[in-house]
Amino acid sequence: MKCYQCGTCTADCTAASLDEEGKFNPRRMVLEYYERGKVSELSWLCANCYKCYRCPKGVKPYEVLAEMREEMIRNGKVPAFVKAFVETVRAYGELDETAFFLRLMRSGRMMDSSIVISTIKATLRKEGIAGIGKTISLPKKSRCAKEVSIIFSVVEGARARGESRVVPVAQGVPA
């Protein structure tokens, strides 16, 4: 293990600075992951701010935490917001913000106290004009949606069949 437990990452960490209980501690998370393979669910609270790039040993804790999240996803532990995000991109070709938030709300797994919920509810009540002075459009698929869904199905299909790479086969979509 390269990490020598100096704690620079934790001192710089955005998520740690917002955690008064001191549970979010990348120095400890990296140690436990390398020594015992422990995957921490707290890694979902990482802000992806890359402040921990300052690591003097080049460990890149942000990548270690990303590995943990990947491992959880591979094992079927996919948080509601990740599911909503991926499914929105798959269906719309882009992250249609309104479609994404609607999906999240309908999954019923978002905290009601969430500032997002209140923002979006206010938005929808006002018939498309957000209370924060922001325009929110109705959900609309991008032109690229079809090609994006093909990319998803080609890659996921190959993975499901246990193939390490996709064999090139044109499916007749006009370029």
Place this chain on the structure above:
Amino acid sequence: MRLAFFPGCSARSSGMAYAKASLELLKKAGIEVIQPDFNCCGTHIVEEYNRDVWLALNARNLSLAESEKADIVTTCPACYQNLKKAKVELMDEEKRKDVNGVLAAINREYRGEANVFHILEVLDKFRDVIAGCADRGIKVAAYYGCQILRPPELGIDDPENPGIFESFLEEAGFEVVDFRARSECCGGTLLLTNPEGFKRRAREIVREAKKAGAECVITLCPLCQFSLEIAQDKVPVTSFAELVLGKV
């Protein structure tokens, strides 16, 4: 100069004003702008969900630009970072072969010819467009946020002591204050996972700007813009493109 404008997903809703103002500024700079049928960059969320899907999504975007013989310009630092990261990964022959296996299904090919820029990098080369446009004496805080600077191998300036944004705004005529939170995280990515923490963080950033004497916070990221705007209403927050557009 020919550039493909990558709007990012926010450009159709929360980041609409920033995207529109940016397009106008590019035109004023005399740049030929095209708008290909780009898809979502995936962000780290799709990357962690399935790396091969993420890489193929970005390779598709890059291939769209290169088939138009254009480089990509985007307003969103997350899109900028994802496109650039994919481009670096695709220098690897094997990965390029694999991704082209996927792209063959949609009759596209990645060759690696298009470059990726953030809008500030581009407009910085056309400073005459904005030079002296501002009323002297307006004190602003130049807010970088995260992904435009970090990780350093992908960022547009020195992550410890950046200067591109300040000097751009000074050229426009603003008085840029010393703002120590300029490259701290706005908390925007915590909107869904830690809403209380998000609010606290976004308000801290604005408080720091005010303490530094700023009358206004200037952003270059649609998510920072969204965050600082919905978390508080005491200090005005605007993207640099909207700020200068009416003056040039």
